Amino acid sequence: MKMQTPELLSRLIAIEPVSANIERVNRAVDLLQRYLEAEGIFTAVETLEDRHILFATAGTGKTADVLFNAHLDVV
DSSP states (O other), X not given: OOOOHHHHHHHXXXXXXXXXXXXXXXXHHHHHHHHHHHTTOEEEEEEETTEEEEEEESXXXXXXXXXXXXXXSBO
């Protein structure tokens, strides 16, 4: 069964992904990656200085006509 949006948001909030806590931010990225993949979205994660960076697209690869940039951490 797929996770519904309210459950996803509750789980992300519970992680408390504060910018200074890389481990929690990475957990939020991992959760969102699993959610998107369950929805059929192509994802890739790269690591930069211990931080996970999530790319997601309806196609494959990192080249797209439209880019949406979002933060999972709380500054």
